[in-house]
Amino acid sequence: MVDGERTIIENAVKGEASAFGQLYDHYQPKIYRFVLFKVSQREEAEDLTHEVFMSAWQRIRTYRDFGFPFSSWLYQIARNRIIDHYRTKKASTPIDAVDPEYFVAPASAPRAVEEKIEVERVRRALGKLKPEHQDVVIMRFIEELSIKETAAALGKTEGAIKLLQHRAMKALQELVD
Amino acid sequence: MDLLTTLKKLQHAQADPVYTARSRSIILHTAQPLPPLRMLGRWMLRNVESGATLALAGLCLFLVVAGFSLWKSFSPLGIAQFDLASLRAEAQAIDIQIKLAGLAYEESTLPVAAALRSPSAALQITGSPQSPRTPNAAAGTAAAPVLPDKTATSTPVLSIDEALLKLSE
Numbered sequence: 001m002v003d004g005e006r007t008i009i010e011n012a013v014k015g016e017a018s019a020f021g022q023l024y025d026h027y028q029p030k031i032y033r034f035v036l037f038k039v040s041q042r043e044e045a046e047d048l049t050h051e052v053f054m055s056a057w058q059r060i061r062t063y064r065d066f067g068f069p070f071s072s073w074l075y076q077i078a079r080n081r082i083i084d085h086y087r088t089k090k091a092s093t094p095i096d097a098v099d100p101e102y103f104v105a106p107a108s109a110p111r112a113v114e115e116k117i118e119v120e121r122v123r124r125a126l127g128k129l130k131p132e133h134q135d136v137v138i139m140r141f142i143e144e145l146s147i148k149e150t151a152a153a154l155g156k157t158e159g160a161i162k163l164l165q166h167r168a169m170k171a172l173q174e175l176v177d
Numbered sequence: 178m179d180l181l182t183t184l185k186k187l188q189h190a191q192a193d194p195v196y197t198a199r200s201r202s203i204i205l206h207t208a209q210p211l212p213p214l215r216m217l218g219r220w221m222l223r224n225v226e227s228g229a230t231l232a233l234a235g236l237c238l239f240l241v242v243a244g245f246s247l248w249k250s251f252s253p254l255g256i257a258q259f260d261l262a263s264l265r266a267e268a269q270a271i272d273i274q275i276k277l278a279g280l281a282y283e284e285s286t287l288p289v290a291a292a293l294r295s296p297s298a299a300l301q302i303t304g305s306p307q308s309p310r311t312p313n314a315a316a317g318t319a320a321a322p323v324l325p326d327k328t329a330t331s332t333p334v335l336s337i338d339e340a341l342l343k344l345s346e
Contacts, residue, residue, distance in 0.1 A: 017205040024201050032192045046192055050200040057204050115186065122183045141184040173180055 009070055012060050020057055027071055028053065030143050031078050037126060037138050038082050048085060052078045071145065072152035079135065079153075125175035133168035140165055293340055 011019035031052055036045035055077055063073060126137060135154055139145045140161075145153070151161045221228070335343070 015209055021201065021205050024204065028197060028201075029191055033188070033190050036190055037187070042193075046196050046200070049192065050204070053200065054204050054207065057207065058210055061209065118183050119186050122180065123187065126184075126187075137184065141181055142187050144185075169180070176180060 005070060006065070009063070009065065013063055015061070020060065023070065024053055027074055030071065031074055033142065034075065034078055034138050035082060037123075037142070038131075038134065039085065040127060044085070048078070048081055052081050055081070068152035069149050072149055075139065075153035076155070121176055122172070125172055128175055129168060129171055132164060133171055136161060136164045136168045137172060141169075293335060293337075 005023075008019045008022050012023055028049065032045060032049045035048045035052070036042065039045050039048060052074065056074060059077075063070075126134060129137065132154070136150060139150045139153060140147075147158050147161050147165075151158045154161065156164070
């Protein structure tokens with residue numbers, strides 16, 4: 001969460017572009033990653049992320065703070081946009097379309113190769129999960145959202161998220177092994 | 178390597194900075210849609226011309242209807258008498274007498290032939306311009322055939338010339 005996020009959001013709701021700019025800077029990398037793991041192509045992820053934030057900017061006047069984090073509102077828009085994307089686009093590209101180098105932080109040479117292979121295995125396995133399992137794994141373990149935030153973003157109860165998380169991790173572990 | 182640790186390593190994926198800067202700039206320079214009330218105001222302003230036309234037409238219609246109603250109620254001419262029952266009664270009370278001033282019809286050949294048989298009658302016929310057959314005879318054109326009738330079978334048929342000759346005697 002950004003410092004003084006409530007005030008920033010209030011200003012953005014009033015139509016202040018600089019306030020929305022601050023929200024963009026903070027949340028764009030998270031939303032971009034979420035979209036990227038779902039669509040697997042950088043160009044598509046960039047386009048969809050742009051559309052998500054454009055939609056958020058145009059609808060920000062309708063945003064109401066019901067005690068949920070702002071990120072859950074953005075994730076909801078992103079999820080709906082991705083669903084629309086898959087509805088209109090029949091053929092999907094496998095997750096292999098993204099260069100593995102893209103996901104790994106720079107490290108020393110011998111360890112880097114080992115890490116790269118491991119990360120690539122997990123990434124492929126993630127792509128094979130059911131969409132709602134993917135959502136939970138990305139939000140909970142990659143973006144490190146809380147159970148409450150994840151529940152708000154996915155429109156489920158916290159209990160349902162815990163159950164989904166357990167099943168998703170079990171399925172992922174089986175796929176990696 | 179632990180699965181959770183590996184998943185955290187996926188956090189390094191980031192969008193192209195050039196794309197990010199461009200996208201941010203485009204979004205923040207895009208005008209936000211107007212709130213519903215303002216949109217309604219704009220819409221009304223945009224349609225004020227057609228709205229005024231409709232209002233004027235409505236006013237005219239109202240004036241016509243209202244005017245007619247007022248006239249019906251207060252006019253000394255008594256538009257109330259225009260009801261159907263009274264009109265029908267009035268129409269039935271009128272005494273209509275139609276006389277035929279003149280009746281023209283085409284005579285059959287029978288009276289013409291009879292007239293030609295009697296000299297006095299023939300004279301009357303030839304003198305009368307109203308007979309449709311006599312002009313031919315009076316003009317002396319080729320002997321117009323006089324159609325025979327049932328009564329003329331025993332009497333000799335005279336031609337127009339002969340009839341004229343007789344008349345001149």
